[in-house]
Amino acid sequence: MSHLSTVFVTGGAGYIGSHCIVELLSAGYEVVVVDNFVNSVNGPDGESVALKRVEAITGKTVTFYECDLLDKTALENIFAKHKIDCVIHFAAIKSVGESMEYPLLYYKNNLIGMLNLLEIMEQFGCFQLVFSSSCTVYGEPNFLPITETHSVGHNITNVYGKTKYFIEEMLEDITHANKKWNIIALRYFNPLGAHPSGLIGEDPIKPFANIMPLISQVAIGHLPILTIFGGDYSTPDGTGIRDYIHVMDLASGHVAALNMLQKSHQNYKVYNLGTGQGVSVLQLVKTFERVTGTAIPYKIVERREGDISVMYANAELAERELEWKSKHSLEEMCVDFWRWQTMNPDGYRTKSTKMTNGHR
Template sequence: MLSTLYKFPFAFAIVYYGVIPLGYLTKWWTTDDKMKGNSTILVTGGAGYVGSHTVVELLNNNYSVIAIDNLVNCYSNGQNEKPESLKRVEKITGETVTFYNVDIRDREALDKIFKLHKIDSVIHFAALKAVGESVQIPLTYYQNNIAGSSTLFEVMAKNGVKSLVFSSSATVYGNPQFLPITEEHPTGQGCTNPYGKTKYFVEEILKDVCASDADWKVVLLRYFNPVGAHESGLIGEDPSGVPNNLMPYISQVAVGRREKLTVFGSDYRTPDGTGVRDYIHISDLAVGHLKALEKMLDPSFASWKAYNLGTGRGYSVLEMVKAFAEASGKQIKYELAARREGDVAACYADATLAKNELNWTATRDIKDMCKDTWKWQKTNPKGFQKS
């Protein structure tokens, strides 16, 4: 081609000084990994807290993303409007997210999405997730989390998509029999709340599916307590109504949305009497899903495997309050109350298996968790909703 262009100086000049630079600028051609675009991932619950942060990592690492969400726990200007969290994900990454407002229990709508797109794998987040609430409305949790997941798996199988990363939880271990918790810890024994039981039941369903069909590949990610926000401050945890988790409640107290924090339980057998948990930065957790996806897509991977995602370090509620006060410069008012039904005294992970097999380890500490949460909250005092 160039030999021909040399005979036509003006054409050569246009190509050399115009088309080629434009090609590099617009990435018409490149060997950059970010441009390969050879896998499409369906992310259920993609507009939620963990989902949106994972979508950032997927987009930044060359995957195309289709996100579905029923908007039950995320903010949108309307039923047909892309959720604000995903708009901000697009701003962070410079990439586009295809979004559908769909409930995973809607078989027909799910099937249409699978037929419309060539989906390679699924990361399944969509679930109701509050421990205390699950004790109050167990049937709602069983219907959404178990029946919805079963419908999703049936539609996946029907459309020949049999690779899945499942967002499970440390609650499947119930009241810990030993600490730190390894993946060898019994699951389903003494689960203390319906939320944990739904995660356990879905894990068991997936194990049975893998046993029945060798084409299925499943990674179960049992993560502990996600906290923090994206370092940009553009996305973070924005629960609907009163927060059920510790960190968003603390941050809302700090920003003035709540008067004080209620600490449930001050008589546990822990150093200061309050519950101890393994808090993991949301961005570390999101990277864990990416590593799990890579593991699952390896040709040598077969059937299913479970991994803990945590730091291996437990912090009490009062330690978290103190750390957040230092990060924000705000006094965090709190009051002690009776234990909350469904909670355990202490729970923290041994994540050695994830380190060895996924090449993953948490890199951010409690200061990063509090700093990034505060940046998100003070920049967005009302969350994603416009103030």
């Protein structure tokens, strides 16, 4: 790998993006980051609080621009300033429930943002891309654990998953048309945890969509009770089963994908990033209680529209070809997230900038 490679990271101030940048910097990549702060916290002077902490963790600098991918001119200006070698595209809105309420917002943001980015990449002769996809493209599974050969697009249960599927189709089409493209799509399962330093973690601006922040908000006393959607799934305890993966494992998966793109021309390739273990929501809650010594009162309500019952990965392809494997246990995910939460009870914010429920 050339240690002078410059990686352009979209959505890099967010939860997964910020953790990934730690790994990229540690691996010797230069990083240029954009984010529009629609689901991440900005500090004074329009800087990303998370990225300032990434610099503290790594001792390296991050070049950051506040930019929305729907603003094509702004994107073009950034590409004109830097010699970008490859792109990691995280930027997307990603709440399953919200996507069912605001489908147009999701289609516009996720699809047009991707189109703009691809056109600008092509314009500047940059053809290396790692795309942040999702296991939601598989829909309700036909078999488990899910391999990359599982059908996609047929019974996707939510709009968010459809945007990821449509983008994957788009990427496959452009790689057919132009062999210069070298693209890996990573289908994530369910990221949890935080950097072991406790300096960066998950702090969404929108009402919490992911389960781990909700669990720890209850544990720290900010929320009275955890709401679990669905207790009547055909699973051992009735709650949904997911493949929870430590965010630092996910981050190292992106570095492995970039290394693969630099070593060989993939054209277009997809990989699952998961642990291969199915864990129910209640198992996660009980594990969190056990390792943190906290109590999590919960109530079970009706299923949420768009949710899948059981989903976990077969990640052997990534192990074989990317030489990547998840290392961290469920216990570590809980301990690391609790460390982040207790060190940062209000996340990245001061009391005056508490979360609002606004949609832009």
